[in-house]
Amino acid sequence: MAISLRNGRLGVDTQHVVGDDFAAVLAAAQGGCEDSFAVLWRDANPSLLRYLRVLAPESAEDIAAETWVQVVRGLPRFVGDEASWRAWLFTTARRRLLDQARFRRRHPTEPLDDIGAAEVPASPDTEQLALENIATDSAIALLSLLPRQQAEVIMLRVLAGLDTEVVADMLGRSPGAVRVAAHRGLKKLEELLARNGAASRAGVTL
Amino acid sequence: MPDSPLPPIWGPLCNERDLEALLSGEEYGRSRGSGHPQDLHPVAVALAALRAAPMRGELSGEATARAVFRASASAAAPVPGPRAGDTERGTVTARTFVPSPGDRGQPRGARPSHRRGTRTWAVRWPAVAAAGAVAIVAIAVAVTGVLPGSAAQSHPVSAGTSAAATAKPSASQRVEGGALVEPSIRPTSAASPTSSAPRAAQSSGTLCREYYSFFAHPEPQASQAAEAALGEKLDKLAGGPPKVFTYCFPYLDYLSWGKVQGTTSAAAQATRLGDPVATATPDPSPNDANYGAGSPGAGKPGAGDSVTGKFGAGGSGSQTGSGQG
Numbered sequence: 337m338a339i340s341l342r343n344g345r346l347g348v349d350t351q352h353v354v355g356d357d358f359a360a361v362l363a364a365a366q367g368g369c370e371d372s373f374a375v376l377w378r379d380a381n382p383s384l385l386r387y388l389r390v391l392a393p394e395s396a397e398d399i400a401a402e403t404w405v406q407v408v409r410g411l412p413r414f415v416g417d418e419a420s421w422r423a424w425l426f427t428t429a430r431r432r433l434l435d436q437a438r439f440r441r442r443h444p445t446e447p448l449d450d451i452g453a454a455e456v457p458a459s460p461d462t463e464q465l466a467l468e469n470i471a472t473d474s475a476i477a478l479l480s481l482l483p484r485q486q487a488e489v490i491m492l493r494v495l496a497g498l499d500t501e502v503v504a505d506m507l508g509r510s511p512g513a514v515r516v517a518a519h520r521g522l523k524k525l526e527e528l529l530a531r532n533g534a535a536s537r538a539g540v541t542l
Numbered sequence: 543m544p545d546s547p548l549p550p551i552w553g554p555l556c557n558e559r560d561l562e563a564l565l566s567g568e569e570y571g572r573s574r575g576s577g578h579p580q581d582l583h584p585v586a587v588a589l590a591a592l593r594a595a596p597m598r599g600e601l602s603g604e605a606t607a608r609a610v611f612r613a614s615a616s617a618a619a620p621v622p623g624p625r626a627g628d629t630e631r632g633t634v635t636a637r638t639f640v641p642s643p644g645d646r647g648q649p650r651g652a653r654p655s656h657r658r659g660t661r662t663w664a665v666r667w668p669a670v671a672a673a674g675a676v677a678i679v680a681i682a683v684a685v686t687g688v689l690p691g692s693a694a695q696s697h698p699v700s701a702g703t704s705a706a707a708t709a710k711p712s713a714s715q716r717v718e719g720g721a722l723v724e725p726s727i728r729p730t731s732a733a734s735p736t737s738s739a740p741r742a743a744q745s746s747g748t749l750c751r752e753y754y755s756f757f758a759h760p761e762p763q764a765s766q767a768a769e770a771a772l773g774e775k776l777d778k779l780a781g782g783p784p785k786v787f788t789y790c791f792p793y794l795d796y797l798s799w800g801k802v803q804g805t806t807s808a809a810a811q812a813t814r815l816g817d818p819v820a821t822a823t824p825d826p827s828p829n830d831a832n833y834g835a836g837s838p839g840a841g842k843p844g845a846g847d848s849v850t851g852k853f854g855a856g857g858s859g860s861q862t863g864s865g866q867g
Contacts, residue, residue: 368615370608377607382596397603404607408614475591493565494589519561522585529584 345502354379366412373411380425383495386472387426390479390487392433399436403429419498426496427506443512478528486521489514564589749776750790 354361354375364372384403388396406428414424479487484508492503500518521539564569564586756765773786780789 368618370611373611374604374608377604378596378601381603381607382600385600386592401603401606403787405610408607408611411614471591472594472597473586479592480589490565490589491592492557494567494592497567499566518565519558522561522564522582525588526582526585529588537754 354418359423362414362421366414375410376421380422383422384425384429386476387491387495388429388433389476390491391484392436393480395436399429399432406432419502422496423498423502423506426492426498428504478525481528482521482524486517486524489496489517490521490525493518567593746779746789747793749779750793753786754790754794 338350361372361375365376381400381404384400387397388399392399403425407425410424410428414421416424436485481492482490488507489503492498492506493500498506504514507514511515560582564582567589749772753769753776756769756772773783776786776790777783780786
């Protein structure tokens, strides 16, 4: 899979899809327009899922669903631009993530080790999906190897498109600490890529 | 622009601006001169993969999201206004809990505060009324110094608590009639029986009622000895003859005597007390000097003293207990 270069920018496919029309789309969604809400959902859900897959790979879909339920409830009261919208969305997701982590600590589960791979149900196009998503999945897998806080900072900066100050507010840390965490995470990522040659194995081409 | 120095982990080939551009997805080029340094190229590739176009599985939940949105939108739909027959309370409730069309889309904090106050007052009204009643009772106790009799009433009267009670059962029955019930209030002074000694209080009540029954229903000379014995006991209990009436007042149920006798008139009460002069006398007031401790006219009952100091108002009347009959 090739990553396209559009408008002189690389990797903006999941960012600012709504763009200048965001205010109108948001107003329509707040007024009950389902199609407008779908635009917002298609814009943000991929980034949200990737963020959650790094931090909670086993329950990313569940947390994303809970997040959207909360967002739908609060949508009529939301006021802000697209950056604020993303900040609100990812803040909501992060809170659901923390709730999920607390719940799992109180209710530990046994892993299903005795179920073989052949018994796991698979969709007919699983293999095709794997081929299509290998680059993104590899990147998510690499981010998952980072320390949690560094990975979270990078995901919020890269996927949610939030600046340092907003991320600092979300995480309850100073902007300097967030900046340092991001840089250390990038360095760690670079070391992982250099050591394992993950970029070439992932099939990412420019 | 970043305002903090980078940790020394990247070396001289990379500056903070490059890293910020990498994270924010700004202008990107393959050559070192136009964009990120070559050292960051693998990282840029990985981050670009993170920003790749949505995968198929990432958009599969759109139908579910739409359904959630529809459900939420239908739940938030405006409801019709109150019907013509609705009461005012029902109207307030509906406007309180169901957002009107004008309220949709407003933040909760922007709602008028009077709605919350109306609802709170309606819910808490019984509690406020109960608290007011308790406060009134507390004030009454503080002013009068006595407790309501409902907290400790209906003690059975012991027939053998005193020699006089044993000697004068008929007199006691006549005075109290069928109301062999403890008074509704109890003394709280130091000389008065305390609640920790219900038996003593019961005896005191019996003594007081029997003692003052001699004044209400004069007995022959033979009963004067019992009356004197009762008076002595009450003197000891009350702390002296001047304090006997104050001590016994709570037990006498004075204000209800007329009702016990089947009439509420002052004349009937005065007749029952055996004081014809007091016929037109109003009910005694606790502030009257004749009822207070150490009042000049208060003598030892049953020993030839005037009853005026105990029951008469304004010092009227001069009959003694022994002189009646």
